[in-house]
Amino acid sequence: MEFETKKKFKAELRSFFGLTILNLVIGGIILALGMSLAITNVLGIIETGQIALIPIVQIGLGIAAIAAGFYWIIQIAEIMDGVDEIQTTFDEVGEGDGEKATSLIIKMMAHYRSNKTTISRMIVLGRIGGVLFLIAGAVGMINAGASIAASGILTENIGQLVGGLTAFGVGVAGLLISRYFSLYSRVWDARLQETAKVEDALEHEMGAN
């Protein structure tokens, strides 16, 4: 691999690895928020002994968030595993070790082909989740602001404000991750299309010989 290509490959690998770690963190936060929402509402129902519609809806949302968080973490762990393996092998590639480097490009292409569907799903899920968390965060912050205006700064109001801010932050992160995956996916789709041209050239080469 030429020095320039090697540099680009390294930069891209590092960015993608960073993106997968960020995703893992976001998956963990979604899981934690889901648990918090579900458990708080279950405890509320147990405490009051009354079953109202809103807590039931919130328990449902919490369970959905737990499931989405688990799914997210498992999927990203699989993607991360392959990238980590490529990164480890890349670190062992020395100068002038062109064929080992080409072999890594093949691995990376194969890894993308295998995970293309998951990455597309992440882009859609990231957008939907991002918007939902932004709305939930905004509602939480507005409610907290209204409570603070009405009854002053109380621990309960501060907790609500922090919850709203966290949800808003997760929403922004979800949208950003979706955007980054989308950029990554666009470049890789172009590369896959480019391989079709490469294959034509190779077929021509094989036919000529």
Place this chain on the structure above:
Amino acid sequence: MKGRRTSFEIYWEILVYCREPRTFTNIINRCDLNSKIGQLHLRFLVDKEYLQVMKDDEKTTYNTTPKAQEYITLFSKMYGTLFDNLPGFKL
């Protein structure tokens, strides 16, 4: 790591690996192929004269021919150019 490779990518891996004589088992293990697919690819490369079959006593080995070098070089060069465009973000 298993992943979806194209036939051309597998050819390249086989040809590079067979620079030294290798047995069928060596090849399918190293290139992560099942024996049916391995047979098909090896037969194709032998037909193209990119691989030569050498029979020594009871052992059959495959060795890359000088003719395959053009394919290997062209493949490496073209795959290197795939990284000319980057996703445009850094983390």
